[in-house]
Amino acid sequence: xRSYIPGYEMEVPRNLAETLERMAREPGxxxxxxxxxxxxxxxxxxxxxxxxxxxxxxxxxxxxxxxTHTHVTLGSLTTYSEIRQHExxxxxxPLLCRAAAETGSVATQNRGTLGGxxxxxxxxxxxxxxxxxYDAELELVSSRGTRxxxxxxxxxxxxxxxxxxxxxxxxxxxxxxxxxxxxxxxxVGTRRAQAISKVCFAGAARMESGQxxxxxxxLGSVAPTVLRAxxxxxxxxxxxxASAIVHAARETLAREIAPIDDIRSTARYRLRVAQNxxxxxxxxxxx
Amino acid sequence: xxxASRKIRVRCVINGQAVTLETYPLARLLDVLRxxxxxxxxxxxxxxxxxxxxSIEMDGVLVNSCLVPALQADGTTIRTIEGVADRGHLDxxxxxxxxxxxxxxxxxxxxMILAALNLLGRTPQPTTAExxxxxxxxLCRCTGxxxxxxxxxxxxxxxxxxx
Numbered sequence: 034x035r036s037y038i039p040g041y042e043m044e045v046p047r048n049l050a051e052t053l054e055r056m057a058r059e060p061g062x063x064x065x066x067x068x069x070x071x072x073x074x075x076x077x078x079x080x081x082x083x084x085x086x087x088x089x090x091x092x093x094x095x096x097x098x099x100x101t102h103t104h105v106t107l108g109s110l111t112t113y114s115e116i117r118q119h120e121x122x123x124x125x126x127p128l129l130c131r132a133a134a135e136t137g138s139v140a141t142q143n144r145g146t147l148g149g150x151x152x153x154x155x156x157x158x159x160x161x162x163x164x165x166x167y168d169a170e171l172e173l174v175s176s177r178g179t180r181x182x183x184x185x186x187x188x189x190x191x192x193x194x195x196x197x198x199x200x201x202x203x204x205x206x207x208x209x210x211x212x213x214x215x216x217x218x219x220x221v222g223t224r225r226a227q228a229i230s231k232v233c234f235a236g237a238a239r240m241e242s243g244q245x246x247x248x249x250x251x252l253g254s255v256a257p258t259v260l261r262a263x264x265x266x267x268x269x270x271x272x273x274x275a276s277a278i279v280h281a282a283r284e285t286l287a288r289e290i291a292p293i294d295d296i297r298s299t300a301r302y303r304l305r306v307a308q309n310x311x312x313x314x315x316x317x318x319x320x
Numbered sequence: 321x322x323x324a325s326r327k328i329r330v331r332c333v334i335n336g337q338a339v340t341l342e343t344y345p346l347a348r349l350l351d352v353l354r355x356x357x358x359x360x361x362x363x364x365x366x367x368x369x370x371x372x373x374x375s376i377e378m379d380g381v382l383v384n385s386c387l388v389p390a391l392q393a394d395g396t397t398i399r400t401i402e403g404v405a406d407r408g409h410l411d412x413x414x415x416x417x418x419x420x421x422x423x424x425x426x427x428x429x430x431x432m433i434l435a436a437l438n439l440l441g442r443t444p445q446p447t448t449a450e451x452x453x454x455x456x457x458x459l460c461r462c463t464g465x466x467x468x469x470x471x472x473x474x475x476x477x478x479x480x481x482x483x
Binding site: 038039040041042043044045066068069070073074076077078084085086088090114137138139140141143144225226227 | 323324325344345346347348367368369370372375381382383384386387388389391392435438439453454456457458
């Protein structure tokens, strides 16, 4: 059933400082509202328990993509459309651009934000696997100050992240160190556009004379959180991606993920597809 | 449930006309357009951002109006299907939909045309793949998409994105 619209409040703070001050004064009472592509769906379905929002959509302090010699830093309000159009991201962070291109449609990509995708904390979100592969760090701000945290480890459980009630994600920082790596991204859904993932796989590896010198693998929709497949990475690191190692990687991945049956797919299908994707990733490394 | 919020004033320009609408902050822009501005050309399909029937342009950007809270429309410039034809003269995209049978039941058509116009505004000569991607967020249950696709291809031949 639809929500009762007059029961919801939203106000527009003048700037980031005022936003943080209000979030600090009454912790948990006011929550940020960006492009609304997740929250409005919950509102329409009558499943939005939070009643009071601060519209942060236009706050300039949370927007923009900046590039330095060592990092690319994306303001949390960076939309999927902006990600897709950014030259440095396109050339050095293709997994993130693929994730952006495969999230929803043009209209969704114009309103959906990277910070929102992180804060919404869906295990089926498409950008988090790419962010994990790229060793993203998050800048979290509150009226108490700023702290940086690795995105890996930020998830605490199903739909739970290490964001305090008075904190906002201000930016996402990506080190510019994997442009020479081999990148691999596959989102498996019912339809090419608009579908929510059944399995999402992001991987990158640095090859040295046929060996996997370093590797990152992350998956969505196969566990209560988006996860980095550390054990599988360890199986592959230092090895040639030959059939015995690929087999070991498949077996390890099966132990590392915990897919379930739900409205979109089955645990069995997800397990098989995730294993096939790690094999396909390895195959690409030998190409 | 008690009424937590009061109505707010949303000032925006819709199809070239400055308007002030009174509504609740989280009212869907879709409902405000249809029920308060009287612009019922914008349709509701799924109400969850999956079908594109409610597509409009807000500050030149394609959005699903079912997912935009009214408060965030304050200060924006909006174009709906009612603002596409120019004093009775159909836009090339509209004309192409007529000529090529791009509309059947018509529910998806306003959103489909806004998505096509927005694509041509950004990419005046789109490739086949770009047309497919530009329309991928708009579902049609009648046409099988081929005639819609052909309509947009035909409209591109006029190479004149309207503003």
